[in-house]
Amino acid sequence: MGVEVENSKWEPNPSLYGFIIMCCFFSIALFPRFFNKSVSPSAFSDQSLSPSSHRYFLFLYCLASAMEGVWSVFGDFEFVYNGMSKEQILFSLCLGFGSSLLFASLLPFLSDSIGGHHKACLMFCILHLFVGTWKRMVPQSHPCIWLPTLSSSLATSIFSFAFEAWLVLENENQGYRQRALTHTFWLMTFFESASLIGSQVLANWLLASNVDTGIASSSTATIFIAIIGIFCVTKGWKQAPYSAPVKDRRQMSYTHIFSDKRILLLGFAHACLQFSIAIFWILWAPTLVV
Secondary structure, three states: OOOOOOOOOOOOOHHHHHHHHHHHHHHHHHHHHHHHHHOOHHHHOOOOOOHHHHHHHHHHHHHHHHHHHHHHHHOHHHHHHOOOOHHHHHHHHHHHHHHHHHHOOOHHHHHHHHOOHHHHHHHHHHHHHHHHHHHHHOOOOOOOOOHHHHHHHHHHHHHOOHHHHHHHHHHHHOOOOHHHHHHHHHHHHHHHHHHHHHHHHHHHHHHHHOHHHHHHHHHHHHHHHHHHHHHHHHHOOOOOOOOOOHHHHHHHHHHHHHHOHHHHHHHHHHHHHHHHHHHHHHHHHHHHOO
16 A cells, blocks of 8 residues: 655745845834934944944844855755765864864954954955855865865854954944943844845745756855955944953953853853754764765
8 A cells, every 4th residue: 555645845925035124124224213212312422333333234244144044055955966975074064063163262262362353254254255266166076175164164153253242342442332232232133034034045046946057156146245245344344443451351351251150151052052053964964975
């Protein structure tokens, strides 16, 4: 007796994507007006970030989230599409997660010590530009096929801390505003989700028509977004001068981190989450290759 299995494919209404994009644009346009009503007039004095700076930073953060979202669509499919063996997939994943574990633990302290969070954001855009150019120009049979995975892992590690740290540093140097920072963090979370969804919709739409042209078009889109991001970081929002010595800032960081158990607990929970994700991909991806 044969059993017929019916596959049901769920797809959201395309108008939902348009609604999310419209919400993003309205939030960017209306945020300064409503924010000025909820904050005292002295909040946007010479010692705090202006609404235009907030909009500029949110735009830059949307670009970074879009670059992350484009590559997250492919995942294990790209390994199978490139004809990689189980050993190559395992080596590529271990190298990527290992580099993230090694360098991601040092980069935040290094960038905080030298005040180079904007340089870390610039490195994030450069890494994505390199990955997009590599996948667009280099043939799939290249022996260093693991290099884009390494670069993407480093870029993801930088994305997890650089932009938020840059924003906090600007608020500290120009006059810390807790309420303004809270509003900006909320908008960052919203725009990140919307940008991820939008970029993934674009990548899936490109892959639906033709796989070869879809991957190439996604790489081209990433190159274009990365170039815009590099221009915005280098020519746009200038970082404020450093106001505290490196030694004092390092001492304050150690004091705040190790004296607050909530920060330690949050860091431990985040580390466990990232470790479980890494183990899942290392065990899952090689099984896709027969």
